[in-house]
Amino acid sequence: MGGYILAIDQGTTSSRAIIFDGQQQIAGASHKEFKQYFPKSGWVEHDPEEIWQTVLSTVEDAIAKAGIKAGDLSAIGITNQRETVVVWDRKTGNPIHNAIVWQDRRTASYCDRLKKQGLEKTFTRKTGLLLDPYFSGTKLNWLLTNIDRAQARAAKGELCFGTIDTFLIWRLTGGKSFVTDATNASRTLLYNIAENAWDDELLKILKVPRAMLPEVKDCAADFGVTDTALFGAAIPILGVAGDQQAATIGQACFKPGMLKSTYGTGCFALLNTGKDMVRSKNRLLTTIAYKLDGETTYALEGSIFVAGAAVQWLRDGLKVIKAAPDTGTLAASADPTQDVYLVPAFTGLGAPHWDPDARGAIFGMTRNTGPAEFARAALEAVCYQTRDLLEAMHKDWRSNGKETVLRVDGGMVASDWTMQRLSDLLDAPVDRPVILETTALGVAWLAGSRAGVWPKQEDFAKSWARDRRFEPAMDEKTRKAKFKGWRNAVKRTLS
Numbered sequence: 001m002g003g004y005i006l007a008i009d010q011g012t013t014s015s016r017a018i019i020f021d022g023q024q025q026i027a028g029a030s031h032k033e034f035k036q037y038f039p040k041s042g043w044v045e046h047d048p049e050e051i052w053q054t055v056l057s058t059v060e061d062a063i064a065k066a067g068i069k070a071g072d073l074s075a076i077g078i079t080n081q082r083e084t085v086v087v088w089d090r091k092t093g094n095p096i097h098n099a100i101v102w103q104d105r106r107t108a109s110y111c112d113r114l115k116k117q118g119l120e121k122t123f124t125r126k127t128g129l130l131l132d133p134y135f136s137g138t139k140l141n142w143l144l145t146n147i148d149r150a151q152a153r154a155a156k157g158e159l160c161f162g163t164i165d166t167f168l169i170w171r172l173t174g175g176k177s178f179v180t181d182a183t184n185a186s187r188t189l190l191y192n193i194a195e196n197a198w199d200d201e202l203l204k205i206l207k208v209p210r211a212m213l214p215e216v217k218d219c220a221a222d223f224g225v226t227d228t229a230l231f232g233a234a235i236p237i238l239g240v241a242g243d244q245q246a247a248t249i250g251q252a253c254f255k256p257g258m259l260k261s262t263y264g265t266g267c268f269a270l271l272n273t274g275k276d277m278v279r280s281k282n283r284l285l286t287t288i289a290y291k292l293d294g295e296t297t298y299a300l301e302g303s304i305f306v307a308g309a310a311v312q313w314l315r316d317g318l319k320v321i322k323a324a325p326d327t328g329t330l331a332a333s334a335d336p337t338q339d340v341y342l343v344p345a346f347t348g349l350g351a352p353h354w355d356p357d358a359r360g361a362i363f364g365m366t367r368n369t370g371p372a373e374f375a376r377a378a379l380e381a382v383c384y385q386t387r388d389l390l391e392a393m394h395k396d397w398r399s400n401g402k403e404t405v406l407r408v409d410g411g412m413v414a415s416d417w418t419m420q421r422l423s424d425l426l427d428a429p430v431d432r433p434v435i436l437e438t439t440a441l442g443v444a445w446l447a448g449s450r451a452g453v454w455p456k457q458e459d460f461a462k463s464w465a466r467d468r469r470f471e472p473a474m475d476e477k478t479r480k481a482k483f484k485g486w487r488n489a490v491k492r493t494l495s
């Protein structure tokens, strides 16, 4: 036995554990949703203990389903929802508050104050990010300011800050490892992506004591060993990356100009820009795609906050569908003469607008508008937003005529209707891979290659296989008219 790699994919709405065998095939998988907390308008929290329990139970379940023992695992890779902040007590390991989730907008006015002080340029130059509540830094400031004695305790080194990867590694190693990787660090507003180090000036502005920060490692590195009391074996953790970066790796987007877009709760498009730290003139992010053997590869990123979340809203809020896959069928039956647009700014708008105060809106409803038109509008909104991102990317990045085909993954790409509409509205082909668990696959590759049991980068890239290519089939006039309607709807939604 050997070559088995466990990938822990801790996402926004669920935790997954997937075991890959030595041939990079899925040998066992488990998945568990957990509760979302919305304490106030625009606030989103998770209970770190629920996250931990779902990780433990899915790992045990995946091991059982794969029919192996924990000792058969060569390594673990961890990938995670990014930016979400946990602060815990260094002695007890207990969180001092719920995790503040990436979607949470509670620090919008603080971001505005920082912008008014003219600080956005400093943050963007050093971190590649913008002053938006999306990122970890202002959320961490909120915890330090609002939780009793947190600031003083953090300064004394009594508290630890982490994104979800760091929190999980801390727990998995029995508090022995306090580490993160460069991709997760690059989403905090505290990390200088050119120097690859926590940045003292930014720490001072956001009043974050250095004593509470983890050590930052490459994506394939020694992150610690699991406590034997947990799974009955000491398993090395050898790969870590934020989920969008892990998907970029899993999609084998290793060459500059390669591009992937992941459709989960939100949608995130990453374009590999190689060693170039491309500075966007169109409000995209510059971020770390991965750091391997001390070398940093950068990406341009477009982030949309609501993608599959709109499908969840159709299911749980409007109750017009029973399950996510019903959306495509319903959308296909929509009246083509009704131009209904949904701008799903439930938690503000991300790239390229960055408007945290915008809220969702529907335009073009008539007396005949029903669930089918809502479903189509929700799915099309994801496609229009992807086009907004790709247009911005094309302005920032010269492809020199070497266009690569967009590779897609995430829960939503199971919908053929959505992928066809995406290709139609982009007027470009879209490739869906055979393995849709690209996030888990990417981090499994980081861990497996570090363990020496998985192929090197080039051979891994060759193993990427396409399930289906969607080609555009919409006429230009319709596409133009639809996109014009979308742009107009967005304009009317901005705050």
Ligand SMILES: Nc1ncnc2c1ncn2[C@@H]1O[C@H](COP(=O)(O)OP(=O)(O)O)[C@@H](O)[C@H]1O
Residues within 6 Å of the ligand: 011, 012, 013, 014, 263, 264, 265, 266, 307, 308, 309, 310, 311, 312, 324, 325, 326, 327, 328, 410, 411, 412, 413, 414, 415
């Ligand atoms: N067939 C489908 N059609 C449309 N949306 C879908 C479909 N299957 C799943 N989804 C949506 O995809 C999302 C889940 O994707 P996933 O990649 O698991 O997300 P995350 O990692 O953010 O939790 C959910 O929001 C769900 O509503």
Ligand SMILES: O=P(O)(O)OC[C@H](O)CO
Residues within 6 Å of the ligand: 010, 011, 012, 013, 080, 081, 082, 083, 102, 242, 243, 244, 264, 265, 266
């Ligand atoms: O959990 P996902 O897949 O929606 O990803 C969340 C992103 O990492 C947020 O930046």
